[in-house]
Amino acid sequence: MSPKVLVLLGSDSDLPRVQGLVSVFESLEIPFEMSFASAHRDPQRVAELAQGAAGRGIQVVIAAAGMAAHLAGAVAANTGLPVIGVPLSGSALSGVDALYSTVQMPKGMPVATVGIDRGDNAAYLAAQIAALSDEGLGRRLQASREAQREQLRLKDRRLQELGPAGYLEAGQ
Numbered sequence: 426m427s428p429k430v431l432v433l434l435g436s437d438s439d440l441p442r443v444q445g446l447v448s449v450f451e452s453l454e455i456p457f458e459m460s461f462a463s464a465h466r467d468p469q470r471v472a473e474l475a476q477g478a479a480g481r482g483i484q485v486v487i488a489a490a491g492m493a494a495h496l497a498g499a500v501a502a503n504t505g506l507p508v509i510g511v512p513l514s515g516s517a518l519s520g521v522d523a524l525y526s527t528v529q530m531p532k533g534m535p536v537a538t539v540g541i542d543r544g545d546n547a548a549y550l551a552a553q554i555a556a557l558s559d560e561g562l563g564r565r566l567q568a569s570r571e572a573q574r575e576q577l578r579l580k581d582r583r584l585q586e587l588g589p590a591g592y593l594e595a596g597q
Contacts, residue, residue, distance in 0.1 A: 427482035429555045430457040430548075433474065433500065435490030435513075437461055442513045443489050446544030453552050453565050458483075464490070464499040471496065475503035484558070485509065485551040488536075489544060492516045494523035497536040507554055509547045510536040 430450070434440060450457050462471045478486055486504060488497035489511035497510030512523035520541035528538040539546040549566075556563035584592045 428456045428458040429482070429484045429559075430455060430487060430551045431474065431478050431481075431483045431485075432457055432459040432487045432489070433462045433471065433496060434459065435461075435463050435488075435494070435496045438515065439489050439491065439513050442491075442515070442542050443511065443544035446487065446489075446511075446548040449545050449548035449552070453548075453562065453569060455548075455552055455555065455562065462496070464495040465493070468499060471499050472503045475500045475506075478504055479506055484555050487511060487544075487547045487551055489513055489547070490527075491520060491523045492526075494526035497527050497538070498530055498534060501530065501534045501536050508536045509550055510538045511544050511547045512538065512541050514542050 432443070432446065434443065449455075460474060462474055464471050475486065483506060485507050486500050487509045488500045490496035491513035492515075494510070494512055497508055501508045510527035512520050512527045514520035514523075516522055524538070524541055527536060530536045537550060539550065552562060552566050556566050580597065583595075583597055587595060587597075
């Protein structure tokens with residue numbers, strides 16, 4: 426099965442911040458490929474990866490970067506595929522600089538942007554996009570959401586049984 430999602434990381438130091446993304450893709454059985462590619466250190470490679478993505482069956486590109494965070498914008502400038510930006514923390518501004526760099530794109534170059542270090546939400550958004558043409562993925566995504574709802578309901582039942590202090594004391 427060919428990858429549906431291309432994940433680009435601006436640096437190897439970004440990998441630990443997107444582990445949630447990997448977990449979501451694995452749990453939903455979404456094939457993806459991941460590469461280190463910097464908009465500043467190797468802009469030609471970023472352009473090549475973005476331009477060739479659709480031809481490889483990619484449906485969505487996720488670009489995760491910190492600090493100046495121009496990766497998502499550079500990708501968006503080089504593909505017509507949906508691009509999801511993940512601003513990453515780790516800078517003196519705790520990722521706010523990356524958030525602004527990712528979310529403030531010019532007209533005609535949209536980048537869907539999730540919260541700082543929220544690779545997991547980027548993966549869920551990519552899954553929703555890919556599910557438009559994959560019924561099996563749509564069912565897996567719906568089952569995942571139902572499991573999240575059930576987990577919350579179980580926690581609420583426990584809260585109702587123990588009360589707030591008892592719930593906290595029990596380490597819930």
